[in-house]
Amino acid sequence: MEATENIVLEAQEEAQGAESSRALYEIKMKFLGRTGKVTALLKGMREIPANERPAFGKKVNDIREKLEALFAALEERMKEKELAEKLAGEEIDVTMPARRHQKGALHPITRTKSELIDIFAGMGFEVFEGPEIENEYYNFTALNTPADHPARDMQDTFYITEEFLLRTQTSAGQIRLMEKKKPPIKMLSPGKVFRSDDDATHSPMFHQMEGLVVDKNITMCDLQGMLNEFARTMFAESSKTRLRPSYFPFTEPSVEVDVSCTACGGKGCSLCKGTGWIEVLGAGMVNRHVLENCGVDPDEYTGFAFGMGIERIAMLKYGINHIRSFTENDVRFLEEFKD
Numbered sequence: 345m346e347a348t349e350n351i352v353l354e355a356q357e358e359a360q361g362a363e364s365s366r367a368l369y370e371i372k373m374k375f376l377g378r379t380g381k382v383t384a385l386l387k388g389m390r391e392i393p394a395n396e397r398p399a400f401g402k403k404v405n406d407i408r409e410k411l412e413a414l415f416a417a418l419e420e421r422m423k424e425k426e427l428a429e430k431l432a433g434e435e436i437d438v439t440m441p442a443r444r445h446q447k448g449a450l451h452p453i454t455r456t457k458s459e460l461i462d463i464f465a466g467m468g469f470e471v472f473e474g475p476e477i478e479n480e481y482y483n484f485t486a487l488n489t490p491a492d493h494p495a496r497d498m499q500d501t502f503y504i505t506e507e508f509l510l511r512t513q514t515s516a517g518q519i520r521l522m523e524k525k526k527p528p529i530k531m532l533s534p535g536k537v538f539r540s541d542d543d544a545t546h547s548p549m550f551h552q553m554e555g556l557v558v559d560k561n562i563t564m565c566d567l568q569g570m571l572n573e574f575a576r577t578m579f580a581e582s583s584k585t586r587l588r589p590s591y592f593p594f595t596e597p598s599v600e601v602d603v604s605c606t607a608c609g610g611k612g613c614s615l616c617k618g619t620g621w622i623e624v625l626g627a628g629m630v631n632r633h634v635l636e637n638c639g640v641d642p643d644e645y646t647g648f649a650f651g652m653g654i655e656r657i658a659m660l661k662y663g664i665n666h667i668r669s670f671t672e673n674d675v676r677f678l679e680e681f682k683d
Contacts, residue, residue, distance in 0.1 A: 351375065351381050351382065351385075351407060351411075352407055352410055352411065354375075355371070355375045355411050355414065356414060358371050358374075359371050359372075359414060359415065359418050360418075362418070362422070364422070364426070365419070365422050365423065365426060368415070368418055368419060368422055371415075372411075372415045375411055376408065376411055376412065376415070382404065382407060382408050382411065385404050385407075386401075386404055389401065447682065448682075449678065449679075449681045449682040449683060450681065451670070451678070451681070452658045452662055452664070452670065452681050453551060453654055453655065453658060453670055455658075455681065456654050456657055456658040456661065457534055457551065457553070457654050459578065460532075460534070460553055460578070460652075460654065460657065461532065461534065463573075463574055463577045463578060464532050464555060464574070465532070467530075467570065467573065468530050469530045469531060469532040469555060470530065470531055470532065471531075471532050471533075471534065472517050472520075472521050472531045472532070472533050473517065473533065473534065473535055474511070474514065474516055474517030474520050474533060474535065475511070476510060476511055476535065476536055476538075477504065477508055477509070477510060477511070478508070478509060478510075478511040478516050479507050479508050479509075480507055480508075480509065482516040482519050482520060483501075483509060483511050483512060483513070483516045485637075486516075486519040486634065486637045486638070487513075487515055487516070487518075487519065487593060487594040487634060488593045488594050488631050488633045488634050488637075489593045489594070493593060500539055500540035500541060501539070501540070502538050502539075502540060502548075510537075510538035511535075511537055511538065512537055512538065512539050513537055513552060513554070513651065514533040514534065514535050514537060514552045514553065514554040514651070515533075515554050515594060515649070515651060517531075517533035517535075517554065518531065518533060518554060518556045518649060519634070519637070519638060521533075521556070522556075522558065522635075522638035522639075522640060523638050523639070526640070527558045527559050527560070527640060527645045527647075528558065528559040528560075529556060529557065529558040529559070529647070530556070530557050531555070531556050532553060532554070532555050533553070533554040533555075533556075534551065534552070534553040534554075534654070535551065535552065536549055536550070536551055536552075537549075537550060537551070537552045546667065547655070547667050547668070547670075547671070550653055550654070550655050550667070551653065551654035551655060552651055552652065552653055552654065553651070553652055553654055554649065554650070554651045555649065555650045555651070556630070556647060556648075556649045557570075557647050557648055557649075558630065558635070558640065558645050558646070558647030559645060559646075559647065560644065560645055560646070561646070562629075562645075562646045562647050562648060563629075563646070564587075564597075564599075564629060564648070566648065567627055567628075567629075567648040567650070568585065568587065571585045571601055571627070571650070572584065572585050575603045575604075575624075578657065578661065579603060579606050579660070579661065580606065580609075582604070582609060583603055583604050583606070584603070584604045584610070585601055585602065585603050585604075586601075586602050586621060587599040587600070587601060587602075587627075588600045588601075588602065590626060590628075592626060592628055593631070594628075594630070594631050594634050594649065595627065595628025595629055595630060595631055595648075595649055596628065596629060596631045596632070597628055597629060598626065598627070598628035599626070599627050599628055600623055600625075600626055601623070601624055601625045601626065601627050601650070602621035602622060602623050602624065603621070603622055603624045603660075604620060604621060604622075605619075605620050605621060605622050606622065606660050606661065607663075608620065622660060624652060624656060624657065624660065625650055625651060625652035625653075625656075626650065626651055626652075627648060627649065627650035627651070628648065628649065628650075629646065629647070629648050629649075630646070630647040630648060630649050635647070655667050655670060658670070662680075662681075
């Protein structure tokens with residue numbers, strides 16, 4: 345009986361000194377756990393005379409109830425204390441300056457692509473995006489470039505199989521659309537293209553934007569007028585274009601398109617090598633064979649096509665000297681395009 349009284353006093357003394365919920369829990373288990381002191385008392389009842397066991401058992405149960413009430417009260421106070429300490433540690437001084445977060449910006453390629461789409465969409469073009477993995481038919485054959493055609497030597501191609509390849513031009517999208525849709529057609533096909541080429545102005549992966557117009561009575565004058573509007577909107581109101589004879593297997597006649605130098609306005613400088621002009625894209629009237637391959641009657645319909653490198657346009661518009669700047673992820677370079 346004397347030992348039972350000491351257990352209550354001992355528990356009170358130890359529990360009052362607990363500084364955390366974990367410490368209080370360990371003290372509780374010391375007295376009320378499976379191997380605790382109260383449990384040990386109950387296991388020792390066999391050593392007590394039979395006539396004294398009921399009184400002893402009642403005494404131990406009373407002690408258990410006192411200890412349970414003691415620990416319940418202390419646990420509640422401990423929770424309140426720890427909550428108050430946590431809230432005090434999480435106080436926010438709303439008068440302090442807020443943390444500054446860096447604001448991002450559109451990548452110059454994305455920005456340029458969006459500008460080009462807006463320009464041509466304003467002229468009635470619809471956007472069509474073809475697959476990046478093409479077969480030879482759409483990438484070459486349907487564009488009037490058969491297997492033995494020398495024009496294939498102009499493009500170093502990444503072949504996946506003998507039939508499939510990473511597209512070298514987004515012109516393949518023109519064929520896919522003309523197969524599905526009959527004239528009149530005004531389409532724009534932006535996307536990634538791939539060629540085995542790497543220097544200051546070329547990359548193995550770059551972005552192109554092809555355009556196609558097919559309708560009755562389409563002429564080179566329509567092409568020139570559209571290009572002039574593109575140049576004035578993209579670069580400067582005073583910008584002009586000129587057409588130089590060239591060769592592409594899918595257009596006839598074909599032209600290289602120059603725009604008046606964006607740096608000197610056509611007067612001549614180091615950027616345009618004193619000529620006043622900078623090459624920006626290729627274009628021409630759609631070859632009769634290409635129209636026939638897509639089931640379009642070339643005697644009834646004519647059309648023009650054009651294609652430009654988005655990196656090329658961005659480099660001219662923003663004065664970027666090396667094409668690798670677009671993919672190096674140099675924060676100093678990207679910060680130049682913040683609004």
